Amino acid sequence: MRPFVSNIMLLLTLCFVLGCASSSKKAATKPSPEAFDNGDYQLAIAYYETILEKDPYNAEANFKIGEAYRLTNRAAKSADYYRTAFEQNYADPAVGYYYALALKAQGEYEEAAKEFKDYADFAEEGDPLANRARLEVANIEAMDSLPDIGQYIEIRNLDVLNTETIDYAPFFFKGELYFTSSRGNTGIYQAIGEPFTQLYKTRANGLFPDGQNIVALPDFINKENVNVGSIAISSDGNFMIFARGNSGDPEDTKEVNLYQSRNQGGVWSEPEFLPINDPLSWDSNPSFNRAGTTIYFSSNRPGGYGGLDLYSATLDERGRWGNVRNMGGDINTPGNEMFPYISDDNKLYFASDGHPGFGQLDIFVAERKDGVTTISNMGKGINSPADDFGISYTRYPFEAYFASNREGGKGDDDIYAFVDNSPSLKKVNYILTGTAVDILDDGSEELLPNTKVRLIDGENTLAEVNTTSSGRFRFDVSTEKNYILIGEKSNYFTARSSYSTVGKTVNKDTLVQEVTTVTFDTKLVLDKIVLEKAIVLENIYYDLDKSDIRPDAALELDKLVQVLVDNPDIRIELSSHTDSRGNDAYNLALSQRRAQSAVDYIISKGISADRLTARGYGETRLVNDCGNGVNCTEEQHQENRRTEFKVTEIQENPEEETEVEENTSEQ
16 A cells, blocks of 8 residues: 555546645644644644544544545545544544445445445435435446446556656647656645646657656746646647646735647746636636647536636637636536546547546546537446546557556556557448449450549548549448448439448457558449430330230339439430231331330329330331241240330430441431
């Protein structure tokens, strides 16, 4: 067990919120009962421990030590003291609630839930901690539904960076790692008996910081005997915002506030007090959005949802920060929300002890889609029963720094690196490639360059490209989708082809690489328009001696309707043919009625009548030798019973010269 476990949360969090001493000049110098009231909790612990040496069951001393540990965010160490005070019927009923918090911090979830429930059931009416206790019960009950990604997470304590004191709030920026640490400072922060925190930086190759060349930021940013920490730099490198506590000077602010420095020719300017601060409240944990136009930060100013809430502020046209807004009840809780971080894809990462988690502070991610905000715990593996907070990605979403006071660390709060190999994070790019071709009479393929190809999803055109010199095209697609490809080229019929990716999703659990590309391939066949060339419509059948359009024929005619819709400049002749059996004149009239019936059907679908001509040829254009009196099989007669269409005219675009191949074969 380390000397004490604490995410001091900047050391500027709980102690400053509660008015702890911030300057060694004002701190007590020896253990005394006054040390607790002054916020010098480490001295208070020493004082009350002398009482417990003589009277181990002293309720007041046990409660005060428990409080001292809790108020310096060392809740796990307070459990035994709270339990003793509770068993000795200490006068403050809140001892039961704080005892439950300590059990939760130790990972004793079942027992903690029981104590929270008992507290809520027996609390006096109007006790604000009763509702918080009910929330804690609900959060513990929700733990079974939280993700466990420990098997996919590689976590490494950065022992080249961490010390036996406090190291936290990592911020990675352009190959440098900034962080907060209490190393090397001579002044002692008596609230916890540790040195004051300052800002440091070092070079870092991804998740591998240089532990040999760590330097403190300049003195005009770091201040002696003042807690400084939690830094953010805008993506363009022009602005730095950080948090600083009060110095104890009567003219100084009485709280933790945000300060901004500007990069002027590679030199940081003297920090300025930001107008978004509430001078009487705790404001810290700044973070920029990707554009540098919004700041997110944590504050306990009046009007929030609980302890510390997340707020945003925006940059106005004059370059000033303002328009401070609470981020709302979806994100903020009666607990504490802090250490915001905005990812490359605009997700909000933050630490909270109010949402369902595994212990004290957990890291969560908020995502907003279609007006709905979803909050997700990052899962066991990254989060632990201890405090986990202050995430900063080096390679999103796979590699990041964060801070934790979990067991096994080097000091108090330590900085860790993690690699997330979760299958859900692996990215799969799905690509649909293809070739536009014309099938020639001999069965060979002719590549069709400069063919316009559109990708359609329902009625919407998702993308449009022209084929390369080799007739190739390429689209990014999604899985579990049905697409239509439409190919258009001068002097060719517009082609439609369906392609489905349904059932073709790759199982991410089987993937090794972080990014995988899956390529589908297809072929888009376009037919050249040849004037007067007959094209047989397959499967157009009529009942014996009738010309009514049967349902199965309607399905085939609908395809011709689509051809006419896709090729609005063509006019066609639709012809019907019979076999040689029966009276020649009757066959001629029957075929004319059938052709006209087909044309009428097409007109009923919205095609202009002046684009269509109906011709019945009876048995005058047999495709084989099965004429009158010739003994033929049924299959041979069927070859002659056919419906055809041919393009008779193309309405040329006056701005283009259209060369259309003419069929010279005998009709």
